[in-house]
Amino acid sequence: MNATPAETTGPALRTLSGLRFSKGHGTGNDFVLVADPDGTHAIGADQAAALCDRHRGIGGDGLIRAVPSRFLPEGRELLAGAPNAEWFMDYRNADGSLSEMCGNGVRVFVHFLRTQGLIDLPDGGSLTIGTRGGVKTVVRTGDGYAVDMGPWEFIFPGEASAKAMDSLVTADGLEVARPALSVSMGNPHTVVALAELSELAGTRLFTAPKVDPVPANGTNVEFVVPAEPLVHDGVGSVTMRVHERGVGETQSCGTGACAAAVAIRHWAGAEAPDAWRVHVPGGVVGVKFFAGPGGHEHVELSGPAVIVASGTLS
Numbered sequence: 001m002n003a004t005p006a007e008t009t010g011p012a013l014r015t016l017s018g019l020r021f022s023k024g025h026g027t028g029n030d031f032v033l034v035a036d037p038d039g040t041h042a043i044g045a046d047q048a049a050a051l052c053d054r055h056r057g058i059g060g061d062g063l064i065r066a067v068p069s070r071f072l073p074e075g076r077e078l079l080a081g082a083p084n085a086e087w088f089m090d091y092r093n094a095d096g097s098l099s100e101m102c103g104n105g106v107r108v109f110v111h112f113l114r115t116q117g118l119i120d121l122p123d124g125g126s127l128t129i130g131t132r133g134g135v136k137t138v139v140r141t142g143d144g145y146a147v148d149m150g151p152w153e154f155i156f157p158g159e160a161s162a163k164a165m166d167s168l169v170t171a172d173g174l175e176v177a178r179p180a181l182s183v184s185m186g187n188p189h190t191v192v193a194l195a196e197l198s199e200l201a202g203t204r205l206f207t208a209p210k211v212d213p214v215p216a217n218g219t220n221v222e223f224v225v226p227a228e229p230l231v232h233d234g235v236g237s238v239t240m241r242v243h244e245r246g247v248g249e250t251q252s253c254g255t256g257a258c259a260a261a262v263a264i265r266h267w268a269g270a271e272a273p274d275a276w277r278v279h280v281p282g283g284v285v286g287v288k289f290f291a292g293p294g295g296h297e298h299v300e301l302s303g304p305a306v307i308v309a310s311g312t313l314s
């Protein structure tokens with residue numbers, strides 16, 4: 001991730017002096033979280049990037065502002081069809097860019113609302129929230145949260161070939177194009193199939209892998225290796241690393257784990273299971289396919305959420 005320039009970070013943070021914040025993560029995908037129940041603390045791109053800066057700010061893969069949906073035009077639009085989506089996850093990537101969705105972020109967002117005393121959600125209870133990727137329903141489970149991520153779809157007809165600089169270059173320096181699938185989970189993903197993760201060994205995904213074709217608003221790129229055997233006790237298993245749009249390599253990506261399961265399940269064919277475990281550097285998340293309303297297949301993402309600390313900006 002590119003650090004924000006010093007001349008931007010300092011002034012941006014000074015505009016936020018006294019701000020109460022928390023730090024949390026879901027399988028190592030970490031966020032700076034701000035509660036804004038009165039809708040008076042909009043956080044812009046430079047401010048978000050400064051808060052997420054790991055050397056001059058608090059540090060995080062993204063910034064999550066918890067704000068009542070009624071205070072945002074996107075939220076008011078959602079309330080028309082989902083009046084119970086009282087809270088809105090206002091999410092920005094570490095570089096300050098907006099993104100439609102953040103799967104790990106939704107779990108940490110709901111956990112944050114609970115720890116702030118802004119909602120009451122008993123074990124087994126469910127909550128509907130608003131995001132720029134639509135309304136999401138979240139259930140509190142015994143060991144975290146399960147999110148109905150909604151329907152998935154392929155972004156391009158057929159399969160898109162993908163190339164990744166510095167990580168899939170063969171010994172004789174040839175760029176290796178791999179089969180890939182571009183999948184929308186509310187945000188764009190390009191899933192690249194590898195035979196084994198050792199092909200990425202020793203590689204930090206510093207630069208955005210080259211993919212072809214590129215989705216209109218850029219893409220998150222997942223490198224995925226199926227387990228051997230792919231299915232055990234009826235559950236499929238894959239291992240993945242990810243270069244996130246607007247961030248860089250992260251320990252985990254919830255929407256990316258869903259996209260990876262969509263792609264591997266597509267490649268595995270009709271016998272592939274509906275339940276998956278996705279192993280990421282930061283832990284393991286569950287992905288499950290189920291028949292959603294209107295006959296669309298939905299994806300459920302499940303996993304832990306942790307609030308590490310809270311503080312006040314100097």
Ligand SMILES: N[C@H](CCC[C@H](N)C(=O)O)C(=O)O
Pocket residue numbers: 029061062093098099100101102103104105187188220244245246247252253254255256
């Ligand atoms: N960087 C992503 C957003 C965060 C996604 C990821 N953190 C997740 O858990 O889904 C994008 O620009 O689409």
